[in-house]
Amino acid sequence: MQHSTMRGTPLHGPTRAARGRRRLAVVVAAWLAFAALLLGATGAQAQETDNSGVAGKTFVIGTDTTFAPFEFRDSSGELTGIDMDLIRAIAESQGFEVEIRSLGFNAALQALSSNQVDGVIAGMSITDERRQIYDFSEPYFESGVQMAVDQDDTTITGYQDLAGKTVVAKTGSEGEAYAKSIADQYGFTVNSLDQSATMYEAVKSGNAVAVFDDYPVLAYGVAQNNGLKTVTEKVPGGSYGFAVNKGQNPELLAAFNTGLAQLKASGEYQRILDKYLAAPQSAAPSTFLDLLTSSFPALMKGLGNTLLVTGISFAVAMVLGLVFGFFRVSTSKILRGIATVFVAVFRGTPLLVWAFFFYFGIPQLTGQPISIWVAGVLTLALNSGAYITEIVRGGIQSVDPGQLEAARSLGLGYGKSMQRVVVPQAFKIMTPSLINQLIIMLKDSSLLLAIGFAELLYQGQQIYAGNFRITETLFIVAVIYFVAIMALTWLANTADRRFNK
Numbered sequence: 001m002q003h004s005t006m007r008g009t010p011l012h013g014p015t016r017a018a019r020g021r022r023r024l025a026v027v028v029a030a031w032l033a034f035a036a037l038l039l040g041a042t043g044a045q046a047q048e049t050d051n052s053g054v055a056g057k058t059f060v061i062g063t064d065t066t067f068a069p070f071e072f073r074d075s076s077g078e079l080t081g082i083d084m085d086l087i088r089a090i091a092e093s094q095g096f097e098v099e100i101r102s103l104g105f106n107a108a109l110q111a112l113s114s115n116q117v118d119g120v121i122a123g124m125s126i127t128d129e130r131r132q133i134y135d136f137s138e139p140y141f142e143s144g145v146q147m148a149v150d151q152d153d154t155t156i157t158g159y160q161d162l163a164g165k166t167v168v169a170k171t172g173s174e175g176e177a178y179a180k181s182i183a184d185q186y187g188f189t190v191n192s193l194d195q196s197a198t199m200y201e202a203v204k205s206g207n208a209v210a211v212f213d214d215y216p217v218l219a220y221g222v223a224q225n226n227g228l229k230t231v232t233e234k235v236p237g238g239s240y241g242f243a244v245n246k247g248q249n250p251e252l253l254a255a256f257n258t259g260l261a262q263l264k265a266s267g268e269y270q271r272i273l274d275k276y277l278a279a280p281q282s283a284a285p286s287t288f289l290d291l292l293t294s295s296f297p298a299l300m301k302g303l304g305n306t307l308l309v310t311g312i313s314f315a316v317a318m319v320l321g322l323v324f325g326f327f328r329v330s331t332s333k334i335l336r337g338i339a340t341v342f343v344a345v346f347r348g349t350p351l352l353v354w355a356f357f358f359y360f361g362i363p364q365l366t367g368q369p370i371s372i373w374v375a376g377v378l379t380l381a382l383n384s385g386a387y388i389t390e391i392v393r394g395g396i397q398s399v400d401p402g403q404l405e406a407a408r409s410l411g412l413g414y415g416k417s418m419q420r421v422v423v424p425q426a427f428k429i430m431t432p433s434l435i436n437q438l439i440i441m442l443k444d445s446s447l448l449l450a451i452g453f454a455e456l457l458y459q460g461q462q463i464y465a466g467n468f469r470i471t472e473t474l475f476i477v478a479v480i481y482f483v484a485i486m487a488l489t490w491l492a493n494t495a496d497r498r499f500n501k
């Protein structure tokens with residue numbers, strides 16, 4: 001990293017500094033514009049939660065990442081499946097719009113509880129526990145839990161062979177509840193994962209011996225050559241329903257029921273089921289290049305979101321860091337105290353806790369949904385703001401106190417001395433650490449996938465959740481991150497050299 005310490009060297013003139021700042025501004029603006037370009041026309045849509053009638057309204061519907069054949073992405077990255085066709089057909093017949101959010105099963109339920117989405121359709125089983133907190137539509141599909149193992153496994157033929165072994169199930173699912181209910185009896189351990197794709201991968205890689213999942217989903221995966229085979233009979237029960245939060249959106253629920261009845265009467269319902277269940281086609285083998293070209297648009301959209309959320313969050317974090325950094329070196333005990341607490345809290349707690357808190361927690365407390373962008377920016381900015389506070393404090397404190405004394409003795413006031421003499425030097429000292437912080441933030445932004453923020457790794461997950469090509473997809477994602485970070489480092493270093501020469 002190119003950097004020259006300027007301690008004790010003469011100050012540069014204001015025109016040069018101003019030019020440097022302009023250049024920096026241009027670099028930042030170019031970066032944000034690039035991010036916006038990548039995002040293209042895919043701007044966030046307004047969300048509406050009006051409760052009076054459904055016609056003309058837009059409802060936000062949460063769903064699972066992948067639960068084929070109910071929801072999954074086709075080769076062009078579009079969400080399809082029985083649930084998607086059903087909800088879209090019902091929306092059309094009842095005159096409302098839907099905005100689908102592919103969040104993952106557990107996250108979709110959390111989002112529903114905190115009113116971040118208006119409804120959930122995700123092959124969601126109607127259970128007594130869930131009835132306590134959600135209202136369900138009429139059931140639209142009979143399901144049931146089943147167990148599958150690796151297709152070459154001959155040792156596990158039923159629950160009795162599971163003693164001492166580990167099985168996987170999806171977090172918050174009926175399959176997980178069932179596996180846990182018999183785990184003690186058969187002496188096995190249940191490991192919970194968030195996605196179907198990772199569950200199947202865990203079994204194929206030998207990290208678990210079996211997976212508990214719904215039978216139509218296992219059957220579909222087996223037909224798609226996912227490398228598994230089922231070994232038990234399905235457990236009866238588990239009808240799927242469309243869910244809304246208890247007491248919320250009753251008109252949406254009513255419209256779903258009306259629409260469903262109409263689809264059943266017209267034969268359209270059966271046609272949708274047949275389309276996905278009658279003869280599941282096995283996945284055509286495709287090359288790495290096919291994967292690369294088909295996944296590239298979605299990944300670029302993800303990269304755009306990653307860069308944009310990082311850019312905005314870093315700007316906010318800089319403001320926080322400067323304010324609290326000056327508090328840290330202030331002569332006021334109170335200001336120092338405030339800054340110390342700020343740093344302690346946000347440096348002393350994991351980023352992910354805050355992401356969940358802002359996105360799922362705050363709306364539950366206030367009853368007001370919060371935009372995923374606001375939650376994401378708050379999470380990243382507050383965390384980085386704490387680190388930047390310390391960078392700023394360290395920068396200011398490492399400027400030779402003689403510099404301040406000299407400036408004061410020349411007749412400059414404290415404020416002017418800081419602004420003209422100390423801060424410019426401190427800034428040069430801080431720059432490499434700030435660049436580091438920016439890069440850390442760009443990588444940390446991938447954690448936002450846990451709340452369903454459509455950043456780069458999230459897009460990668462969506463892709464391998466559908467095609468089960470985890471290793472290759474992650475490789476592509478890693479290369480994109482690497483290139484983006486190299487480009488960013490180069491940009492930042494260039495700006496540093498110009499600005500801090």
Ligand code: GLN
Binds near residue numbers: 122123172173214238
């Ligand atoms: N039917 C199961 C449940 O409701 C699993 C749903 C899913 O994984 N999308 O718990």
